[in-house]
Each structure stands twice: as C-alpha cells, then as structure tokens.
Amino acid sequence: MKAKTCNNIFEKAIDYYHINNEVDSSYSNPFKKETLEFLLFEKCWIDTVQWHLEDIIRDPNIDPVEALKIKRTIDSSNQKRTDLVEFIDGYFLDIFICTITNISRWFYILLTSYGSSRYSCLLYTSPS
Numbered sequence: 001m002k003a004k005t006c007n008n009i010f011e012k013a014i015d016y017y018h019i020n021n022e023v024d025s026s027y028s029n030p031f032k033k034e035t036l037e038f039l040l041f042e043k044c045w046i047d048t049v050q051w052h053l054e055d056i057i058r059d060p061n062i063d064p065v066e067a068l069k070i071k072r073t074i075d076s077s078n079q080k081r082t083d084l085v086e087f088i089d090g091y092f093l094d095i096f097i098c099t100i101t102n103i104s105r106w107f108y109i110l111l112t113s114y115g116s117s118r119y120s121c122l123l124y125t126s127p128s
Contacts, residue, residue, distance in 0.1 A: 009037055013044035023049050023056070023073075039088050046081045050074060 009031070016027050027045060031037040056062070056069045 005037075006040060009040045009043045013041045014048050016047065017048045017052075023052050036088075036091060039084065039091065043081065043084050043088065046077055046084065050077045050081070053077065 012030065017025075019025075027077075029038055029041050029045075031041050053070055053074050057067055059072070062070075
C-alpha cells in the first residue's frame with residue numbers, strides 16, 4: 001500500500017468526523033471489513049476523536065465531573081487504539097514473516113546448493 005493511499009484513507013476518516021463534528025457521533029466505515037483500509041480508517045477515526053476529546057479536557061473552566069467522564073472516555077479510547085495498533089502490527093508481522101521465511105528458504109537453497117557444488121568440485125579435484 002502506498003503512502004498516498006494511506007493519506008486518502010486518513011483524510012476520508014477526518015472528513016467523516018467533521019460531518020457532525022461531535023466526539024460521540026456514530027460513523028460507518030466505508031471500507032470492506034478485514035482489509036487494511038478498514039483498519040487504517042478505524043485507527044484514524046479513533047485518533048481524530050481522541051484529539052478532540054483532549055482539546056475539550058484542556059478547557060480550564062471544565063466541570064470536574066465532566067472532565068472525569070472525558071478522562072475515562074480517553075482511557076477507553078487509548079485501549080481501543082492500542083488493541084487496534086497491535087492488530088495492525090500483527091497484520092504486517094504475518095506478511096513479513098512469510099516474506100522472511102521465503103527469503104530464508106531461498107538463501108538456504110542457494111547456500112546449500114553452492115556449498116554442495118563447491119564440495120563436489122573439491123572432491124573432483126582432490127588428488128587420490
């Protein structure tokens with residue numbers, strides 16, 4: 001996935017947020033579930049809401065009861081974001097492990113082939 005595609009997904013999530021511009025508004029992720037695009041949209045939505053919650057809680061005149069409610073919402077949002085980031089990390093880990101495994105196999109084949117052909121040459125050229 002290219003950076004431009006990621007940026008388009010992030011812009012879309014932010015634009016969706018600003019339709020209602022409310023931290024409690026519902027939304028509909030436009031991407032197919034179980035895709036990286038879906039996950040990135042979710043992550044950006046959580047970040048966008050969280051940034052707005054943090055702006056609200058910084059108000060020096062905020063009611064302490066309201067501040068506590070927002071603090072708990074931020075804590076919950078942090079956990080959701082952490083879980084999602086770990087899931088996205090797992091997505092990439094699966095891809096890279098598969099790639100690394102394939103590269104490792106290739107090197108193993110290359111090295112064992114090279115090693116055995118070098119060994120055969122030594123056997124062939126060794127004096128009896």
